[in-house]
Amino acid sequence: QKEVEQDPGPLSVPEGAIVSLNCTYSNSAFQYFMWYRQYSRKGPELLMYTYSSGNKEDGRFTAQVDKSSKYISLFIRDSQPSDSATYLCATIEGGGSNYKLTFGKGTLLTVNP
């Protein structure tokens, strides 16, 4: 079993839709949970991260972590064509100056105008 599982999609939605992206993880020691966005032919960029369980909101984006079920979610409200990208969930193993990021395979999202 991979440490982080993510449905690769692809996911295609109309502009303005609410998008839900999800991951599951297996290692209960993971404490930090990240969502990265990767545009085509670019490097991943951090969208947001949460520590432990709970919700975090940033504009149209909400990240949710449920440690009891080892479930990570990203919600995008009022989706825009500019949100079209691959979204990667990731978790941290390590601490101090050691940060091994473990990624899901990514979900390709297309928002159609």
Added chain:
Amino acid sequence: DSGVTQTPKHLITATGQRVTLRCSPRSGDLSVYWYQQSLDQGLQFLIQYYNGEERAKGNILERFSAQQFPDLHSELNLSSLELGDSALYFCASSWGGSGSSYNEQFFGPGTRLTVL
């Protein structure tokens, strides 16, 4: 622009050859990470250096090696290349200081390696 630079952007080579990928971290960042991204495996951590020393190792093959120089730039050396090594190779950097909080990793634009 993340501030992390990688050269070259593209590399085409033959099986059995050796190549070197180069990464310059953001100004002030002490940690450099290397990742490999392929369609079937996704984005996988290879190795981390912190201020010149190896700090963590992931799924890095023995044919691959890396180092971080005193000016903090890093090189990833890939030898005896195989068709399956074709992938995107990303470098990321972070401040990497001590403490338990997360230091964001900033990714470079990547090097696309094609092995023919």
